[in-house]
Amino acid sequence: MTDLPTRVDIQEEGPREGFQIEPGPIPTADKIALIDALSATGLRRIQVASFVNPKLVPGWADAEAVVAGFTPRAGVEYHGLWFSPSGLQRALAFRDRLTIFGSITVSASEAFSRQNLNRDHAGQLEAMRKHVAAHQAAGVPVTRVSVQAAFGCNFSGDVPAARVVSVLAEALALAEETGCTIERASIADSMGWATPLRVERVIGAVRERWPALKLVLHLHDTRGLGIACALSGLRMGVSTFDAAVAGVGGCPFAAHPGAAGNIATEELVFLCEEMGIETGVKLEPLLEAATLAERIFGRRLPSAMIRGGGLDRHRVHAAA
Amino acid sequence: MTDLPTRVDIQEEGPREGFQIEPGPIPTADKIALIDALSATGLRRIQVASFVNPKLVPGWADAEAVVAGFTPRAGVEYHGLWFSPSGLQRALAFRDRLTIFGSITVSASEAFSRQNLNRDHAGQLEAMRKHVAAHQAAGVPVTRVSVQAAFGCNFSGDVPAARVVSVLAEALALAEETGCTIERASIADSMGWATPLRVERVIGAVRERWPALKLVLHLHDTRGLGIACALSGLRMGVSTFDAAVAGVGGCPFAAHPGAAGNIATEELVFLCEEMGIETGVKLEPLLEAATLAERIFGRRLPSAMIRGGGLDRHRVHAAA
Numbered sequence: 001m002t003d004l005p006t007r008v009d010i011q012e013e014g015p016r017e018g019f020q021i022e023p024g025p026i027p028t029a030d031k032i033a034l035i036d037a038l039s040a041t042g043l044r045r046i047q048v049a050s051f052v053n054p055k056l057v058p059g060w061a062d063a064e065a066v067v068a069g070f071t072p073r074a075g076v077e078y079h080g081l082w083f084s085p086s087g088l089q090r091a092l093a094f095r096d097r098l099t100i101f102g103s104i105t106v107s108a109s110e111a112f113s114r115q116n117l118n119r120d121h122a123g124q125l126e127a128m129r130k131h132v133a134a135h136q137a138a139g140v141p142v143t144r145v146s147v148q149a150a151f152g153c154n155f156s157g158d159v160p161a162a163r164v165v166s167v168l169a170e171a172l173a174l175a176e177e178t179g180c181t182i183e184r185a186s187i188a189d190s191m192g193w194a195t196p197l198r199v200e201r202v203i204g205a206v207r208e209r210w211p212a213l214k215l216v217l218h219l220h221d222t223r224g225l226g227i228a229c230a231l232s233g234l235r236m237g238v239s240t241f242d243a244a245v246a247g248v249g250g251c252p253f254a255a256h257p258g259a260a261g262n263i264a265t266e267e268l269v270f271l272c273e274e275m276g277i278e279t280g281v282k283l284e285p286l287l288e289a290a291t292l293a294e295r296i297f298g299r300r301l302p303s304a305m306i307r308g309g310g311l312d313r314h315r316v317h318a319a320a
Numbered sequence: 321m322t323d324l325p326t327r328v329d330i331q332e333e334g335p336r337e338g339f340q341i342e343p344g345p346i347p348t349a350d351k352i353a354l355i356d357a358l359s360a361t362g363l364r365r366i367q368v369a370s371f372v373n374p375k376l377v378p379g380w381a382d383a384e385a386v387v388a389g390f391t392p393r394a395g396v397e398y399h400g401l402w403f404s405p406s407g408l409q410r411a412l413a414f415r416d417r418l419t420i421f422g423s424i425t426v427s428a429s430e431a432f433s434r435q436n437l438n439r440d441h442a443g444q445l446e447a448m449r450k451h452v453a454a455h456q457a458a459g460v461p462v463t464r465v466s467v468q469a470a471f472g473c474n475f476s477g478d479v480p481a482a483r484v485v486s487v488l489a490e491a492l493a494l495a496e497e498t499g500c501t502i503e504r505a506s507i508a509d510s511m512g513w514a515t516p517l518r519v520e521r522v523i524g525a526v527r528e529r530w531p532a533l534k535l536v537l538h539l540h541d542t543r544g545l546g547i548a549c550a551l552s553g554l555r556m557g558v559s560t561f562d563a564a565v566a567g568v569g570g571c572p573f574a575a576h577p578g579a580a581g582n583i584a585t586e587e588l589v590f591l592c593e594e595m596g597i598e599t600g601v602k603l604e605p606l607l608e609a610a611t612l613a614e615r616i617f618g619r620r621l622p623s624a625m626i627r628g629g630g631l632d633r634h635r636v637h638a639a640a
Binding site for chain 1: 516
């Protein structure tokens, strides 16, 4: 029990993940309302928009209007996502509202790299070299690496931990060559293949190789094991997690109609807080944001916590 | 990793749990079809009906017709549930189709005992003494004890592990006095208060006191932690779990509109099989049964696996 972290950082990805996959169109004002609701929960990092090709991801055609429209709150970092130089330029127009940093993204599955990134692995490394140069030319630090498909792939099957270590090593070598200081490495279960034991094996292998590297776990709850996998991540010393309010989201390129959202932020907060791990997030306003998300998306969202609610309300009642 | 069991027994409670809480009415033929579908999955224990007061639980007014109607399969035990002598008599009419045994049920929360069992704790122990006598008079062995509200209570708040140990001790003492041989003790999270650490604490305390007692964990996924709690149970050496196909069910007496079903059988099977723990259950026919349940219930059910599907189909595709 004692190897659990005492504090966990949660990176809220609900707006970016959620609005990218909904058939929509969802009004810009609703997207802004959800971001503002999330800003009031104690979350300190919120990914608010995706600067991607609106022909490929029509849900983010209004990225500029959303980023211009939300009300920034002191102490909260707002992030964007982009993959191209033009996306970076679009983000840079909001230097005053967004915390802007670059990421080196690789895939542990060559097949997923071709599907999701449109390049084979060697091509992706070459593209990342140019990507880093574009960021550096714009004065933007590259501080993250991200390994996609780290636990398995719908196109190529199981992914060995050694493969995650080798592609991460290549990404970190590229970062070092190009003078980037990497602050965090994200290990992503892009297609919902993680199990608790796979998390232990992959995170264990990565931490053995790079004990001081700060890891982020990005989990999709495609098969109901998301929170159990997060627990394994916690036990392995991971202290930063991506999550999405109400469990929204899903990868549009996973070739899978059941592609599910990230683990639900409120379930992760509940897991942590009830086990004595501080998140800085207040559950009740977060549940209000999740309820708002359900209203905006217009359908029942995956999070059980939306209906289950927190325990403190029962404790207060019981103590009365 | 190595303290995980090599084999897990799953007790399917979907029919009993699910049909008790749906507003319905659900046609008897649909209930029978779901039981028959579950019989073909490799599950070896299925709770098929509840012989309770149809005024309180109208969804089980047709218990006799359901039990008379399903097609028993060799190697599968079919169970019923009852709380009164008249319920026992109704079950006994099906000695040829049901495996009939009695349970001593107590609650770790006095408040939940009053709500769910209609008696305080002392009254419940007295009632259980008569309950055992009624079973023995009918020649039915009493082989289980069950502790409800073992992790917390909507009416009285947190439940200490020591309280679970003390009520279980009383139930086991009653069993011994009355000459019952207890084969399994069920520890039930009746209202969705379990967290992975609470499971470790409660199961740890119980196993320390009774190292040889075979435990069953009964978990409701009210707040999204059900499978993570099951994982903690596995790590603590629990090798029998209740689960419900598609995650159906919920306690009608929990005074909670968000009362959720059991953990989904297919998510538990997936968790176990992908970690190398044998369940004897075949995932694909189980997913078909879950899809049938969703059709019968006429709404989107909680299980993510219904949409996510298994991994073997992707592995086959990847290997082709």
